[in-house]
Amino acid sequence: MKPTLAETWTGKWDKAAQRDVYPFNFVPYEDAKRVMEEVIPQFDADRESFTRGFATAATPYEAAGDAAAASGDGAAARDAYLKAYGLYRMARFPCMNTDGKKQAYRHSQRCALKAWGYADIPPVRVEMPFAGRAGEGNAVVAYFRAPKTGKAPVLIAWAGIDTFKEDSLLRTQKFLDAGMALLLIDMPGTGDSPVLGSVDAERQWDAVFDWIEAQPGLDASRVGGWGGSFGGYWATKVAHTHAKRFRAVISQGGGAHLVFTGAEIERSQSNGLPWGQSESRANAFGLKTHEEWKAFAPGLSLLDLGVLDRPCTSLLCVNGVRDPITPIADYHLVLEHGSPKEARFVANGGHMGRPLDGSPDPTESIMLDWMSRKLGVA
Structure with a gap:
């Protein structure tokens, strides 16, 4: 049963x-x-309320940001724009399934x-040509940021069902500071991705x-590569399907097989x-619908598709032992198949490994x- x-x-x-x-990143508490x-x-x-x-x-807040920008107060403008972004993000949360959310x-x-x-280093919006099928988009849209000196290694980052590339600007900042160029994209079926999720959407x-x-x-x-939450599913998959193109991939909080079974679908729903x-x-x-998802989801199993037994690039699996959304047993399954992999599980961690007691992540x-x-920047 879904929570209220x-x-x-x-x-x-x-x-x-x-x-x-x-x-609620950047959302003033009093507004929330x-x-x-x-x-x-x-x-x-009235769900749209x-x-x-x-x-x-x-x-x-956006109006205040525009006024501050016009007066030359960049700090005030940035602060106001971030608050507007955070509130608009909540307005479209968790996914764009209505015109209002879009x-x-x-x-x-x-x-x-x-x-x-x-x-x-401001993000630059880039459109990478994509040879899609009928009805699909013709470009993968990304935000690109790169260090100002040297030929940089690249981190491609994407998130999950409710977190899009705009939301990754904050969480990837430390990787940019470490010397990596960033390409922030949306996983299939979210944001500006040119494709819906499918058994072969890793084409993007x-x-x-x-x-x-x-x-x-x-x-x-x-x-x-770094994929979080449902994006962790795609991270595990592309670590195998694109093993020769990725040097290393992090799968954080992603499923592989059990998450697509009936019992786990019911558990995550509640x-x-x-x-x-x-x-x-x-x-x-x-x-x-829930029923449509239960019928479709088993076909995504990386075990049943034979993906987990294929050669794999360096893969780090990260999650919390007490994840209520994605079973930690899925990562045990990933570790038991194919190439040797690495893992870090947080004992008191929930989804994505975030500590349930509010302690530092x-x-x-x-x-x-x-x-x-x-990537050789350590």
């Missing part, structure tokens, strides 16, 4: 909003609390790029590698969000150090 919005707020979101952490108190009584009858509430709260996503994109335009990574190889300032022999974990996952694959430094060594 009230249960989600009191059970975990209120604390997350107070701490300025996922999914006010919007949630207004939306909770009407949410069951959530989107409208957060989008309405975002509007004055519109909110475009607003969040605009505000994110306005804010990060004040960074020392071909376009990314082709683009990297055409850039004289990038070292195509040192390319890493531990997910009011919108439904299954419904959000289904949306990335062009589906809608150890996974960030673990992953940064590991990837730095693999």
Whole structure:
């Protein structure tokens, strides 16, 4: 049974909003609390009230950012734009399955790029040509950031069902600081990805590698990948399907086989969000309902597809032992098949390895150090 919005707020979101952490990064707590108190009584009858509430709260911050930018106050502009981005991001959360959420996503994109335009190395939007099939897009859209000196190794980063490339600008900053160029993309079926999720949607990574190889300032022999949450599924997959093109890959919080079975689908549904974990996952694959997802999901198993027994590049699996969304047993299965791999499991960690007690997240430094060594920037 899916949790209610009230249960989600009191059970975990209120604390997350107070701490300025996922999914409330950059969202002022007073705004989060006010919007949630207004939306909770009407949410069951009007799901779009959530989107409208957060989008309405975002509007004055973007206006304040524009005014500050016009007056030359870059610091104030960036701060206001980040707040607008955070609120618009919540408005489109968890996925773009309504017109209102699609519109909110475009607003969040605009505000994110306005804010990060004040960074020392602003992100550049690039479109990498993609030879898609009928009905698919013709480009993989990415945000590109590169160190100012030297031929840099590259980290391709993507996230999951509810976290898009704009949201990766913050979490990848330390990798840029360490000397890696960044290409931030959306996993299949989310954001600006040219393809829906499918049994062969890893095709979109071909376009990314082709683009990297055409850039004289990038070292195509040192390319890493990092996928989080459902993006961890794609990370594990491309570590095998693109083993010769990746130097190393991090799969964080991703599933492989068990996560697609009936029992685990039901477990994650009860531990997910009011919108439904299954419904959000289904949306990335062009589906809608819990029942449709249960019928479709088993076909994604990396074990049944034979992927796990193929040669694999260096792969680090990271997650929490107590993950309520993705069973840690899936990573045990990954380790038991094919090429030897590495793993780091957080004993008191939940999804993605984030400590359930609110203590500092150890996974960030673990992953940064590991990837730095693999790409030769340590």
